[in-house]
Amino acid sequence: MKAELLTIGDELLIGQVSNTNSVWMAQQLNAIGVWVNQITTVSDEKQSIIKAMDEALQRADIVIITGGLGPTKDDVTKLALCHYFKVGLKKEEAVIQFIKTNFLKRGISFLPVHESQALILENSELLFNNNGTAPGMWINHQGKIVVCLPGVPFEMKGIMRNEVLPRLTSQFNLPFILHKTLVVLGMPESDVADKIADVEDNLPEHIKLAYLPNFGMVRVRLSGIGVDESILKQEIEQYFLDIQSMLPSSNIAATDDLKLEEIVGLLLTSKKQSLAIAESCSGGYISHLITSVPGSSDYFVGSLIAYSYQIKMEILGVNQQTLLEYGAVSEACVKEMVMGIKNKFGSDFAISTTGIAGPGGATPDKPVGTVWIAVAGPQGLKTRKIIGNGERMNVIERTALVALDMLRCMILET
Amino acid sequence: MKAELLTIGDELLIGQVSNTNSVWMAQQLNAIGVWVNQITTVSDEKQSIIKAMDEALQRADIVIITGGLGPTKDDVTKLALCHYFKVGLKKEEAVIQFIKTNFLKRGISFLPVHESQALILENSELLFNNNGTAPGMWINHQGKIVVCLPGVPFEMKGIMRNEVLPRLTSQFNLPFILHKTLVVLGMPESDVADKIADVEDNLPEHIKLAYLPNFGMVRVRLSGIGVDESILKQEIEQYFLDIQSMLPSSNIAATDDLKLEEIVGLLLTSKKQSLAIAESCSGGYISHLITSVPGSSDYFVGSLIAYSYQIKMEILGVNQQTLLEYGAVSEACVKEMVMGIKNKFGSDFAISTTGIAGPGGATPDKPVGTVWIAVAGPQGLKTRKIIGNGERMNVIERTALVALDMLRCMILET
Numbered sequence: 001m002k003a004e005l006l007t008i009g010d011e012l013l014i015g016q017v018s019n020t021n022s023v024w025m026a027q028q029l030n031a032i033g034v035w036v037n038q039i040t041t042v043s044d045e046k047q048s049i050i051k052a053m054d055e056a057l058q059r060a061d062i063v064i065i066t067g068g069l070g071p072t073k074d075d076v077t078k079l080a081l082c083h084y085f086k087v088g089l090k091k092e093e094a095v096i097q098f099i100k101t102n103f104l105k106r107g108i109s110f111l112p113v114h115e116s117q118a119l120i121l122e123n124s125e126l127l128f129n130n131n132g133t134a135p136g137m138w139i140n141h142q143g144k145i146v147v148c149l150p151g152v153p154f155e156m157k158g159i160m161r162n163e164v165l166p167r168l169t170s171q172f173n174l175p176f177i178l179h180k181t182l183v184v185l186g187m188p189e190s191d192v193a194d195k196i197a198d199v200e201d202n203l204p205e206h207i208k209l210a211y212l213p214n215f216g217m218v219r220v221r222l223s224g225i226g227v228d229e230s231i232l233k234q235e236i237e238q239y240f241l242d243i244q245s246m247l248p249s250s251n252i253a254a255t256d257d258l259k260l261e262e263i264v265g266l267l268l269t270s271k272k273q274s275l276a277i278a279e280s281c282s283g284g285y286i287s288h289l290i291t292s293v294p295g296s297s298d299y300f301v302g303s304l305i306a307y308s309y310q311i312k313m314e315i316l317g318v319n320q321q322t323l324l325e326y327g328a329v330s331e332a333c334v335k336e337m338v339m340g341i342k343n344k345f346g347s348d349f350a351i352s353t354t355g356i357a358g359p360g361g362a363t364p365d366k367p368v369g370t371v372w373i374a375v376a377g378p379q380g381l382k383t384r385k386i387i388g389n390g391e392r393m394n395v396i397e398r399t400a401l402v403a404l405d406m407l408r409c410m411i412l413e414t
Numbered sequence: 415m416k417a418e419l420l421t422i423g424d425e426l427l428i429g430q431v432s433n434t435n436s437v438w439m440a441q442q443l444n445a446i447g448v449w450v451n452q453i454t455t456v457s458d459e460k461q462s463i464i465k466a467m468d469e470a471l472q473r474a475d476i477v478i479i480t481g482g483l484g485p486t487k488d489d490v491t492k493l494a495l496c497h498y499f500k501v502g503l504k505k506e507e508a509v510i511q512f513i514k515t516n517f518l519k520r521g522i523s524f525l526p527v528h529e530s531q532a533l534i535l536e537n538s539e540l541l542f543n544n545n546g547t548a549p550g551m552w553i554n555h556q557g558k559i560v561v562c563l564p565g566v567p568f569e570m571k572g573i574m575r576n577e578v579l580p581r582l583t584s585q586f587n588l589p590f591i592l593h594k595t596l597v598v599l600g601m602p603e604s605d606v607a608d609k610i611a612d613v614e615d616n617l618p619e620h621i622k623l624a625y626l627p628n629f630g631m632v633r634v635r636l637s638g639i640g641v642d643e644s645i646l647k648q649e650i651e652q653y654f655l656d657i658q659s660m661l662p663s664s665n666i667a668a669t670d671d672l673k674l675e676e677i678v679g680l681l682l683t684s685k686k687q688s689l690a691i692a693e694s695c696s697g698g699y700i701s702h703l704i705t706s707v708p709g710s711s712d713y714f715v716g717s718l719i720a721y722s723y724q725i726k727m728e729i730l731g732v733n734q735q736t737l738l739e740y741g742a743v744s745e746a747c748v749k750e751m752v753m754g755i756k757n758k759f760g761s762d763f764a765i766s767t768t769g770i771a772g773p774g775g776a777t778p779d780k781p782v783g784t785v786w787i788a789v790a791g792p793q794g795l796k797t798r799k800i801i802g803n804g805e806r807m808n809v810i811e812r813t814a815l816v817a818l819d820m821l822r823c824m825i826l827e828t
Contacts, residue, residue: 009624010622010624010637011624011626011635012440012453013440013449013450013451013452013453014440014441014444014450014593014637015436015437015438015439015440015441015442015444016593016595016626016633016635016671017437017626018432018433018434018437019432019433019436019437019453020432022429022433022455023429023431023432023433024429025429026426026427026428026429027428027429028429030428030429035427036427036428036429037427037456037457037462038427038454038455038456038457038462038466039426039427039433039454039455040452040453040454040455041436041452041453041454042451042452043451043452044624048451048452052452055469070603070604070625070627071603071604071607072603072604072607072625073607073614073623074622074623074624074625108602108605111604111605111608113604113607113608114604133604152627152628153628154804154808157804179428179430181430188522189484189485189486190484190485190486190525190527190528190547191522191525193485193486193487193527194525194527200487208424208488209487209488210423210424210425210458210488211484211486211488212425212430212431213484213566214566214567219430221425221430223424223428257430277719279698283701283702283704283705283706283710283714284693284698284699284700284701284702284704284705284717284719285698285702285705285706286698287697287698287701287702287719288697288698288699288701288702290697290698291697291698291699291719291721291771291810292697292699292806292807292810294772294773294774294806295774296697296721297721297775300697300721301721301722301724301725302718302719302720302721302722302725303698303717303718303719304716304717304718304719305691305698305701305705305716305717305718305719306716307705307710307711307714307715307716308715308716310715310760311715311716311759315729344729345725346724357705358708359708360708360709361711392706392708393706394568396705396706
């Protein structure tokens with residue numbers, strides 16, 4: 001059962017927004033055994049939509065379209081589909097009532113333009129939208145399925161959860177798709193591939209191996225498809241164990257597709273240790289990563305984001321002399337920051353960062369991207385200086401990655 | 415001059431990663447006058463790549479391919495292209511030397527597999543990769559251009575900046591593409607459309623209007639294409655002013671495609687006012703948004719992320735009695751938090767948040783998603799309770815959006 005996603009909208013083609021819808025949809029579809037074959041983004045233009053639609057239906061059994069269902073003139077998806085299927089529109093009274101009731105509650109007036117929101121394709125079944133005015137549509141076309149959803153993420157997600165996924169699982173006898181990912185740190189992709197070549201060369205047709213490298217981290221993923229879930233699971237587990245046994249255990253950061261903040265969270269939880277953070281240049285990003293993990297309140301005490309000298313001195317207890325002599329971006333300062341937060345917040349471990357995220361703030365001996373990072377634990381502290389390059393967000397992200405990995409290593413050594 | 419992006423990789427099709435490469439490439443191409451017509455993502459399979467390649471070349475003048483150039487077996491892009499163009503590979507000595515020198519510096523051994531990285535298509539010109547082992551390729555094919563780049567974001571960006579964009583601007587006489595965006599808050603998309611219908615109905619063929627709604631915010635975008643930059647700019651400016659004059663000024667949050675944190679930053683800068691934040695449930699995300707803006711150190715003093723009761727009491731001065739009587743997720747607590755941070759950090763404005771981001775932590779009268787937000791300024795404080803739904807990250811994002819908009823309104827009223 002092959003599916004294609006067709007996302008419509010110039011905002012995606014000019015890089016104004018990122019296509020997060022297709023990431024989420026692909027995850028959900030994989031989870032019920034539907035393989036996504038292709039993702040296509042086209043303009044809000046009738047002809048582009050019709051052509052892309054036609055091509056997708058030639059390749060796939062299910063085509064899920066998002067975007068272009070709104071009440072405004074740039075929303076042309078329904079027109080394009082009417083043209084493609086040679087059908088007209090029908091009005092859904094239930095949708096009109098829903099919109100009227102909702103608007104009344106929120107004090108919005110019902111305009112003629114909203115009436116058009118209740119029109120769906122004659123050859124379609126209504127997929128009710130609890131979160132907005134644009135309904136979804138389910139079309140059976142010559143043995144293939146076309147689903148049409150609004151592009152606003154939380155509206156699309158609601159209809160997918162309530163309508164689309166249940167219909168797909170009940171109407172089709174779907175296979176199982178399983179993925180298993182090993183997170184490898186501190187080894188280049190080619191070294192990893194070299195070490196596990198024996199497994200890779202002998203994989204059966206229905207199991208694939210992929211490498212996903214980024215910033216000193218390689219995710220190695222096994223993906224399999226099969227009709228018997230337990231057999232498939234067993235097969236993948238075995239290959240996964242084989243791969244693990246061929247790599248140095250110190251380089252294996254996780255045996256699940258975890259982010260570094262999740263790995264750190266699991267380590268802190270299992271060791272019943274707590275964490276506090278003092279951030280300067282990373283501006284709250286490390287704290288945000290840590291607290292984006294459910295259950296982080298069990299080990300995360302709190303953070304101080306200390307942009308000003310005054311806060312660094314008053315709350316973290318950094319010496320004025322240190323700031324005057326070495327500046328805020330210095331090993332001396334990052335050390336005092338990490339011990340300050342650890343003592344003040346009474347945590348077992350602590351992280352501190354101070355640096356120049358840019359684009360302003362550079363000095364002759366401290367270019368943009370210069371960052372000092374410290375981690376402290378029950379057995380002492382470690383510091384590291386990195387010189388990142390690129391834009392502000394790159395510097396911030398790299399700082400967070402290095403800091404979290406330093407913390408990971410320190411927890412493991414403790 | 416129409417371009418298409420062809421991104422290759424199963425990690426995109428299973429939703430393991432988001433396609434951030436195409437967002438960045440689309441922005442860069444637009445900036446030099448190249449319109450991106452379609453973005454297609456296909457699997458790491460030879461046949462899928464060949465088919466997508468063939469279709470893209472029928473529609474576009476330039477096809478930029480990313481991904482599948484690595485040294486591992488799941489990297490099949492070069493094989494697919496050799497097959498498509500009916501050519502072999504040639505070895506680039508400069509690439510081998512570069513890899514050897516680099517590996518020597520970093521203490522990595524040069525393996526036979528790396529030799530294959532220096533192979534490029536016979537019909538291509540080398541696009542040197544300063545940041546990795548996989549070179550890019552530039553192919554002239556029957557009057558059309560095919561560019562092939564590695565998928566690792568910082569490697570792709572380096573080659574785009576150093577090689578691809580300069581070649582495109584020097585070899586082609588490109589038009590100008592301009593976008594201008596109005597950020598409208600507190601008005602439904604259909605109301606906005608209704609009010610500006612007169613402008614929209616009379617736009618010339620080369621200027622398009624689009625609406626991008628999300629979470630109580632609508633971005634209205636004019637996009638134009640033309641050969642004379644100053645005429646195009648003038649035209650767009652005029653329509654833009656017309657649109658502005660048709661909407662209530664209080665609903666216009668920005669006349670540029672700014673994020674809310676940028677709008678708040680501009681307001682604080684222009685009024686020479688400072689900001690401090692006390693976050694509980696939002697866990698550093700608001701601080702991260704604020705500090706992601708270059709120059710934020712001019713107005714941002716710092717934040718406290720207070721997950722524990724103890725930190726809320728000790729540093730923010732929240733009364734123990736308040737926590738015992740009303741709990742941390744209460745109006746009483748959020749008020750004390752906002753005044754605590756404002757006084758402690760000596761800022762003009764302050765934000766505080768406390769709530770249940772989930773999935774754990776709910777009580778019978780406080781479901782997951784219950785969040786109290788407070789903002790304080792020179793003239794007092796305001797609070798608001800929201801009940802978000804969905805996943806942890808949704809609750810956090812919605813909290814940040816509401817908090818920043820409350821702050822925006824308070825700064826404007828001060």
